[in-house]
Amino acid sequence: MERKKFITNEKIRKQKLKPMTGRFEGRSESHYAFHRKHQKQPDTSVKSVDHASLPIVCAPIKLSMQSNNPSVELTDKYNSSTFNLDDDTIEDFQRDGYAIFKEVFTQDTIDALNHRLELVLRGEYDTGMKPDKTPKLIKTPIISGENVDKAEKNKKALGYSGNPRKKVFQIINIHKSDQLFRSLVTCPLLGELVARVMKWEDGARLAQDQIWAKPPGSPPLAYHRDSPYFMFTPSDVATVWIAFDDMAPELGPLEYVKGSHRWVDGRWGSSQNFFQGDGGKALLYSAAERAGIDAQSLEYHSMAGLKAGGLSIHDGRTWHGSGQNKSSFPRRGIGLHFVPVNVRWTVDAKKSSLWRKYVEEVIDTGGEVSEIEVDGQVFPVTWLNPFKEEI
Numbered sequence: 001m002e003r004k005k006f007i008t009n010e011k012i013r014k015q016k017l018k019p020m021t022g023r024f025e026g027r028s029e030s031h032y033a034f035h036r037k038h039q040k041q042p043d044t045s046v047k048s049v050d051h052a053s054l055p056i057v058c059a060p061i062k063l064s065m066q067s068n069n070p071s072v073e074l075t076d077k078y079n080s081s082t083f084n085l086d087d088d089t090i091e092d093f094q095r096d097g098y099a100i101f102k103e104v105f106t107q108d109t110i111d112a113l114n115h116r117l118e119l120v121l122r123g124e125y126d127t128g129m130k131p132d133k134t135p136k137l138i139k140t141p142i143i144s145g146e147n148v149d150k151a152e153k154n155k156k157a158l159g160y161s162g163n164p165r166k167k168v169f170q171i172i173n174i175h176k177s178d179q180l181f182r183s184l185v186t187c188p189l190l191g192e193l194v195a196r197v198m199k200w201e202d203g204a205r206l207a208q209d210q211i212w213a214k215p216p217g218s219p220p221l222a223y224h225r226d227s228p229y230f231m232f233t234p235s236d237v238a239t240v241w242i243a244f245d246d247m248a249p250e251l252g253p254l255e256y257v258k259g260s261h262r263w264v265d266g267r268w269g270s271s272q273n274f275f276q277g278d279g280g281k282a283l284l285y286s287a288a289e290r291a292g293i294d295a296q297s298l299e300y301h302s303m304a305g306l307k308a309g310g311l312s313i314h315d316g317r318t319w320h321g322s323g324q325n326k327s328s329f330p331r332r333g334i335g336l337h338f339v340p341v342n343v344r345w346t347v348d349a350k351k352s353s354l355w356r357k358y359v360e361e362v363i364d365t366g367g368e369v370s371e372i373e374v375d376g377q378v379f380p381v382t383w384l385n386p387f388k389e390e391i
């Protein structure tokens with residue numbers, strides 16, 4: 001089997017690398033040992049695709065829709081040797097619980113992702129595998145094609161992501177179905193940004209991705225925290241949310257409650273509550289009250305104004321939600337949930353309908369859930385800190 005290519009870091013990007021093919025120069029043996037330790041056989045639940053052959057790097061190569069290994073493309077701002085994550089951004093993130101990064105992916109990449117999203121919604125998977133969750137949608141006739149210009153596209157039907165069902169919908173783990181999405185979620189820059197703002201010394205691992213699409217007229221998404229839904233220890237989670245459309249205020253952009261990651265931990269409601277169209281703030285208000293905070297004093301920060309290709313990162317404990325889509329266009333985006341490299345399952349993982357399947361086999365053979373390492377094929381490490389040699 002081909003060796004898996006975990007790559008990159010600031011140093012490597014500074015060298016303006018082409019896609020990686022060889023060994024990592026200048027790394028110590030312990031670094032390679034770490035890679036080997038985290039290199040696993042594919043999960044048994046993943047049968048019809050060889051994940052090791054899927055692209056795991058995003059690199060400054062020209063996007064090609066025809067390519068067998070399609071890769072997302074970063075803008076010059078993030079692809080160049082001048083990009084540097086400054087200390088102020090990290091401090092702001094630690095204080096507020098979120099940070100915003102504009103113009104990260106090129107418009108070509110976003111157009112291609114929207115195109116692929118439409119195909120996945122229509123059941124076309126270029127890996128041959130289904131995502132873990134797909135929505136039930138009303139069949140609509142036309143697709144937003146890659147060669148159709150914007151004006152022309154808008155005159156036509158909006159495709160499945162503009163679905164007349166008027167419901168917020170999710171796809172879970174689209175990266176299993178589509179190679180371009182696989183390249184997006186494993187893009188090392190994203191893992192690096194997350195690890196550095198969260199101060200995860202070792203690096204970042206992808207736990208799950210979730211497409212969030214709000215067709216015209218769809219209701220608000222209830223305010224919630226992400227971290228209670230992830231059954232790992234340590235319990236840190238961070239989410240990268242990438243805009244696939246320009247976030248005009250009437251589209252119902254993502255909103256954060258400033259500083260809410262510092263409120264007491266706890267679980268309120270279930271993921272079913274996400275989709276209640278009641279304005280979505282009931283859980284938030286009760287959490288604020290428990291934290292001794294007056295609901296009237298909450299400070300909200302909307303992602304309105306963020307252009308397609310920009311992204312935000314939030315701490316998994318930051319309360320967030322989004323308003324109704326009052327426009328006549330779809331509002332699309334993807335949330336990528338990351339965890340630290342060295343997480344283990346919690347004992348509760350075996351009770352969770354979402355995570356049980358990943359730990360079941362070990363339990364069946366008498367293992368202790370808390371001793372299970374997460375599977376690197378299913379939960380790929382997307383960035384390792386090259387400056388931390390011993391882990």
Ligand SMILES: O=C(O)CCC(=O)C(=O)O
Pocket residue numbers: 210212221226239241253254320321322333334335336
């Ligand atoms: O896209 C949205 O409105 C919600 C996204 C979200 O809750 C998340 O990514 O954690």
